[in-house]
Amino acid sequence: MSGRERVRSLLETSTVQRIVVAVIVVNAVTIGCETSAFLMDRIGGLLVAVDRISLAIFSVEIAARLYAYRRAFFADPWNWFDAVIVALALVPATGPTSVLRALRILRALRLVSAVPSMRRVVGALLSAVPGMASIIGLLMLMIYIAAVIATKLFSQILPERFGDLSRSLFSLFQIMTGDDWGTVAKEVMEQRAWAWIFFIVYILVSTFVALNLFIAVVVNAMNDAEPSPSETQTQAELALVKGELAAVHAKLDLLLAREAADADSHADADSHAETTSRADGNGRADANGRQVPTPT
Numbered sequence: 369m370s371g372r373e374r375v376r377s378l379l380e381t382s383t384v385q386r387i388v389v390a391v392i393v394v395n396a397v398t399i400g401c402e403t404s405a406f407l408m409d410r411i412g413g414l415l416v417a418v419d420r421i422s423l424a425i426f427s428v429e430i431a432a433r434l435y436a437y438r439r440a441f442f443a444d445p446w447n448w449f450d451a452v453i454v455a456l457a458l459v460p461a462t463g464p465t466s467v468l469r470a471l472r473i474l475r476a477l478r479l480v481s482a483v484p485s486m487r488r489v490v491g492a493l494l495s496a497v498p499g500m501a502s503i504i505g506l507l508m509l510m511i512y513i514a515a516v517i518a519t520k521l522f523s524q525i526l527p528e529r530f531g532d533l534s535r536s537l538f539s540l541f542q543i544m545t546g547d548d549w550g551t552v553a554k555e556v557m558e559q560r561a562w563a564w565i566f567f568i569v570y571i572l573v574s575t576f577v578a579l580n581l582f583i584a585v586v587v588n589a590m591n592d593a594e595p596s597p598s599e600t601q602t603q604a605e606l607a608l609v610k611g612e613l614a615a616v617h618a619k620l621d622l623l624l625a626r627e628a629a630d631a632d633s634h635a636d637a638d639s640h641a642e643t644t645s646r647a648d649g650n651g652r653a654d655a656n657g658r659q660v661p662t663p664t
Contacts, residue, residue, distance in 0.1 A: 419472070496589035
């Protein structure tokens with residue numbers, strides 16, 4: 369086994385993967401503790417040391433994966449994700465790049481790539497993007513239409529909320545989330561008693577229809593990404609049946625080949641016997657089976 373293969377097998381062991389996950393969690397905790405002035409005054413040196421050791425471990429891990437997988441390393445998007453996060457952490461957080469110090473917590477996102485279940489969830493969300501895009505477009509269209517109507521109807525009654533299109537859009541987005549929509553509706557209904565019709569219809573369409581469709585697409589994508597136990601069992605049974613069918617086909621091919629070989633041997637034997645009998649009756653035959661007259 370070559371050195372690359374040994375490094376690759378070591379990186380793929382469950383022990384190394386658990387160690388990486390533990391380092392990610394510890395590093396995320398220490399970065400959070402650094403936001404506390406009380407803890408920094410007492411154990412600030414320890415927190416900084418743990419942060420630097422964690423960064424060194426991440427850097428060694430990325431370098432080992434580059435050495436073990438070479439070009440295949442860049443074929444996996446999760447490897448790109450890990451490499452970018454570690455590279456951001458290696459940038460000196462001084463001067464113009466001091467803002468990157470706040471981005472160190474992004475190292476906690478490496479849990480997504482280190483934990484398979486989290487990778488499946490993220491993959492399911494990404495696969496649901498096409499379906500979500502159409503629903504988001506439909507939702508934005510409904511909000512825009514409702515904002516135009518609300519601006520025309522309620523701009524004089526409640527100008528601080530519906531004075532122009534931008535205010536109406538923000539107010540309707542707030543109402544869609546359920547944030548204090550009853551107060552807004554009551555303020556409008558003091559001047560327009562029938563305004564409750566507009567708000568009820570808008571909430572029903574935007575919240576209970578569009579948002580539920582959005583959630584349904586995400587849940588469906590997650591179900592497709594992770595099959596149920598019954599589906600897993602069915603797939604295992606199908607794989608077993610396919611294996612047995614392949615074995616049966618191999619045996620049939622072998623039997624057919626043997627039968628064909630036996631038939632050819634029998635045909636050759638019959639042909640040789642017929643040629644010999646003709647030679648005995650009419651003369652002798654040469655090596656190619658041609659008749660040679662018997663001398664008198």
